Amino acid sequence: MAQPEFFDALETRPPEQREREQMGALAGQVAHAQRHSAAFAEILQGIDAASVNSRAALARLPVTRKTELLERQTALRATDVFGGFSTLVRGPAMTRVFSSPGPIYEPEGHVRDYWRAGRCLFAAGFRAGDLVHNAFSYHMTPGAFILESGAHAVGCTVFPAGTGQTEQQLQAIAELKPEAYTGTPSFLRILVEKAQESGTNISSLRKAVVGGEALPPSLRDWFAERGVAVYQSYATADLGLVAYETTAREGLVLDEGVIVEIVRPGTREPVPDGEVGELVVTTLNPAYPLIRFGTGDLSAILPGPCPTGRTAPRIKGWMGRADQTTKVRGMFVHPSQVAAIAQRFPQVGKARLVVSGEMANDRMCLRVETHDTDASLSQQIEGAVRDVTKLRADVELVQPGSLPNDGKVIEDARSYQ
DSSP states (O other), X not given: OOOOOOSSGGGGSOHHHHHHHHHXXXXXXXXXXXXXXXXXXHHTTTOOGGGOOSHHHHTTSOOEEHHHHHHHHHHTTTTOTXXXXXXXXXXXXXXXXXXXXTTEEEEEESSTTTTOTHHHHHHTTOOTTOEEEEOSOOSSSSHHHHHHHHHHHHTOEEEEOOSSOHHHHHHHHHHHOOSEEEEOHHHHHHHHHHXXXXXXXXXXXXXXXXXSSOOOHHHHHHHHHTTOEEEEEEEETTTEEEEEEOTTOSSEEEOTTEEEEEEOTTSSOBOOTTSOEEEEEEEOOTTSOOSSEEEEEEEOEESSOOTTSOOSOEEOOOOOXXXXXXXXXXXXXXXXXXXXXXXXXXXXXXXXXXXXXXXXXXXXXXXXXXXXXXXXXXXXXXXXXXXXXXXXXXXXXXXXXXXOSSSOSEEEOOBOO
């Protein structure tokens, strides 16, 4: 039997060594954030960085959630678009700036595999010389660049396909014969189905790393039946790679560049291993040193190591959202965006965004309370939704008092079975 291959020696460190080395790096990262990040100089004011060298000490620090990052960025737009979180300045050290829905701006540092995605691709079988068909969006958001930089770290060549133009993408796959795909699972399914309908040969695609959406077992099996081994990645624009799936198909292994806690939603308190809670991540990236960053995603720690020999802890995977911010077709939608849409129309009262369908087939419907039943209002609101969220949604006009009085502005009614 062939010996398992690993991206680097960090993946097979004894757990005790990993914990010792990560906790040793933690104090230095906290001190670095206090000195070079204006936001964390304030958030961690009065904290003795040298004492933050254990998980117990880390758990006493405040959790900074995405909503606070957005609020700080918004407040400092005129002077610092990163809200005081980035330690980089524009120039050779900062290769790109990205914009995620909110908008939230993220820097990219001039470092090989800045987002650390190479580890994920290697675990999925990507190897030097492979051609990767990268169908993540190259427009403003960092998703495509996260996977592209990882592919380059492995030694792959990348075709920057981006999104849309299905027929042209199928032609490129048929002619270039890429071995691998990166992108959302829903778009990969569209490509496979369209290829079957048109008789286009895309059989060169044998492996894929997907993200931005959940990958239900039924969809993963659907791909496998058609000859494509699909693996999940869990990465964010703020943190880079957090966790990745291996050939064992037993949860997602945590990346070596992050320290992960599972906390009770809405608090800073870690829960026992196995209990579902919010994923809170501390990154060891000096360019964007996020300390106890609350992702808003739910997950749980799995017992034992990965059967592949990787010794880092594993999480069960994405299990929903701990707050009302939700991800639709790979893009985050925030409650503040729903409010911004409603505020554009004085005749609109309450608004509630309902996300429905099964994963890989998301649908959005914005229900708004109004006395105005003019069809043109629906069309105007649909345009505002596209403008604010960069996504399409149906609009339903309902009578005032029709929406539930439960404080929800985003309802995730999707099936995750």
